[in-house]
Amino acid sequence: MFYSWSSKFLVEKECVICKAKSRFISDSIGVCVDCLRNRPDESLRYVSLKHSETRLKYGLPPYPPKTDGGIPCKLCVNSCIIGEGEKGYCGLRMNKSGKLLQIADNKTALLHYYLDPHITNCCSSWFCPAGTGCGYPRYAVRNSAEIGYYNLALFFYGCSFNCLFCQNWSHKFLENAERTTVDELVNVTLRNSRITCWCWFGGSPEPQLPFAIESSKKIIEEKPSNRILRICFEWNGSGNPSLVKRVGEIALETGGNIKFDLKAYTPSIHKALTGRDNMQTLKNFELIYREFYNERRDLPVLTATTLLVPYYVDEREVEMIAEFISSLDPEIPYSLLIFHPDFMMRDLPVTPEKQFHKCLEAARKHLKNVNAANLNLLGYPSSSLIWGLTSD
Numbered sequence: 113m114f115y116s117w118s119s120k121f122l123v124e125k126e127c128v129i130c131k132a133k134s135r136f137i138s139d140s141i142g143v144c145v146d147c148l149r150n151r152p153d154e155s156l157r158y159v160s161l162k163h164s165e166t167r168l169k170y171g172l173p174p175y176p177p178k179t180d181g182g183i184p185c186k187l188c189v190n191s192c193i194i195g196e197g198e199k200g201y202c203g204l205r206m207n208k209s210g211k212l213l214q215i216a217d218n219k220t221a222l223l224h225y226y227l228d229p230h231i232t233n234c235c236s237s238w239f240c241p242a243g244t245g246c247g248y249p250r251y252a253v254r255n256s257a258e259i260g261y262y263n264l265a266l267f268f269y270g271c272s273f274n275c276l277f278c279q280n281w282s283h284k285f286l287e288n289a290e291r292t293t294v295d296e297l298v299n300v301t302l303r304n305s306r307i308t309c310w311c312w313f314g315g316s317p318e319p320q321l322p323f324a325i326e327s328s329k330k331i332i333e334e335k336p337s338n339r340i341l342r343i344c345f346e347w348n349g350s351g352n353p354s355l356v357k358r359v360g361e362i363a364l365e366t367g368g369n370i371k372f373d374l375k376a377y378t379p380s381i382h383k384a385l386t387g388r389d390n391m392q393t394l395k396n397f398e399l400i401y402r403e404f405y406n407e408r409r410d411l412p413v414l415t416a417t418t419l420l421v422p423y424y425v426d427e428r429e430v431e432m433i434a435e436f437i438s439s440l441d442p443e444i445p446y447s448l449l450i451f452h453p454d455f456m457m458r459d460l461p462v463t464p465e466k467q468f469h470k471c472l473e474a475a476r477k478h479l480k481n482v483n484a485a486n487l488n489l490l491g492y493p494s495s496s497l498i499w500g501l502t503s504d
Contacts, residue, residue, distance in 0.1 A: 123459075129155055136423030140166070140276045140456035141384050145424050152380035163274050163387040166456055170284040172274075176201040183212045188272040188318040189350040189392040202270040202319035203286050215286070218322035222269040222289035225297065227307070230258040233265075234311070235417050236369050238483045239445050241342060242309055247411045251367030253308055253340055261308045264301060266324075268314035272350045274387035275375065276456040277421055283315030294327045301331055301341070309368070313346040321355045328362045344368040348375070348386070349393035356396045360404045364413050372397050372416045376425055377432035385424060394436065401440045415445040417485075420463040420471055422451060427467070431474035438478035446479050448472060450486035462489045 125137040127144035129151055137144055140162060143155045164174035179195025185205055192200040194207040204222065206213045216222050228234075230242045237243030241252035242263065248255040267280070269289040301307050310331070312324045328343050335341055343362050349372040351359075363370050372393065376382040382390040397416070404413045418425060418433055430448065437444050448471055451463045468490065475482045487493075 128158055134423070136460065138276070138424075138457045138460050140459075141424075143384065145381065145426070148380045148384050148424075149378055156380055156383055159384045160387075163276070166276065167274055167387075170203075171286075172203045172284065173199050173201055183207050183210075185212075186352055187321060187355070188352060189388065190272055200319075202272055203284075204270045204319050216270070216320050216323060218326040219294055221292050221320050221323040222286060223292040223320070223323075224267045224269075224290050225292065225300070226265050226267075227262040227304075228265040228311075230261050230263060230308070234263065235346065235371055235447050235449070235485060236344065236415055236445070238447070239412065239415075239481070240344075240369060241340075241367055241411065247367055251340060251342060251411060258308055261306050262304070263309035263311050264297070264307050266297070266310060266312045268312065268317050268320050268324075270319045271315040271348070272318040272388065273316065273348050276385060276387075277419065277451065277460075278455045279419075279452075280314065281455040294323065294330055297327050298331050298334055302335065305339070308340050309342045309344060311344045311346060316347045316350075317345055318347060318351040321351055321359070325355065325358050325362070328366075332362070332366065340367070342366050342368040344370065346371045346373070348373050349396045350388065351396065353392075353396060353399055356399060357403060360400045360413065364404045364407055367411060369411075369413050369415055370400055372400075372414075374416045374418050374433050374437075376418075376429050377436065378429060381424060381429060385421065397437075398440060401444070405441065405444070409443075412443075412445055415447070417447040417449055418471075419449045420451050420468060421457070422460045422463055422467065425451075425471075427470040427474040430471040431477065434475045434478040434482075442478060442480050444479070445481045445483065446475055447483040447485055448475060450484070450489045452486070452489055465490050 124133040124135050126133050128142045129147040132144050141159055147155045167174050176190035176192045177198045178193050182193040182195040185192045185200050190201045194200050196207050199206045204216045231237040241247045242258045245252045245255040269283045269286055317324050343366045345359055375386055400414050453460055
């Protein structure tokens, strides 16, 4: 079954670089994928202006500040040096009168939390304890899916990237964010024995990792020793390596996993889509693998996902991502996610079915454990078995 496009997805647009026309060029980027691959410098000069325009609408700095004599922030790859009166790239820190003013620290976060029933809305449910019961009895409350139990979903405001396709772009409204403390999360969890997971996401956790680490340490210390509480992270992977390693220790100890959004492999395509480079993300993915993966192979501590953005994240991108993952270990779980129009890329359709099948085939050339999600957007039942699908 094919997704029925509305008329807005059928309008051809012109690449500002090569003047080629395609209905898959997003206005938010303005450049075709061939130019991003073959003329990256010229293409990114234009795309960076589009990112700047988007960020200024939300009161966020267009670029990570690098002001001489400013206050350095080392939480993520952006390595902001914040001058007097400036904000960091994430918008959570400001230099005021020579002092770092933080609206989020290791005790208080801009965060919204809610109960998410197992096993819905989890990219790892196809292999994790909540969805399968694997790791029982050490890491799961039963040897099957934990129906009737909950994940405490922990949604951070702020992000170290600027993804034009963001599915959770409400994280940019920092002025509307709820303030949450470490003690509040710990107490909520201790009062509800049906909570068996914490999942930090957003936005992305990187700009508030000190809070996530502090909260995780405290719940591990205060919960009963026999209580199962897995701690997982869904992020873009751009954090400071020393903090990333601490997160790996937490996930390994509790039976949780760390999901990296590997958004693209070609640096220019990644930067066009997210505004930032992907080198640190790939290094951190390898760090988690080398430090922790073989410590718990039967219940993977590491996984990756890729959103199949129409036209831009094609089978070439997916194959390069799959080759990178396979170079570490071909058994690392990998999920392909069907795109739906959101944020600045509402002028693109749902991932075309042909693209999905090409990407699935490309991933399976290199990896043994490949999954796909959001298949209902292509008209498949949500319970479809991927290996039963065909491209006919």
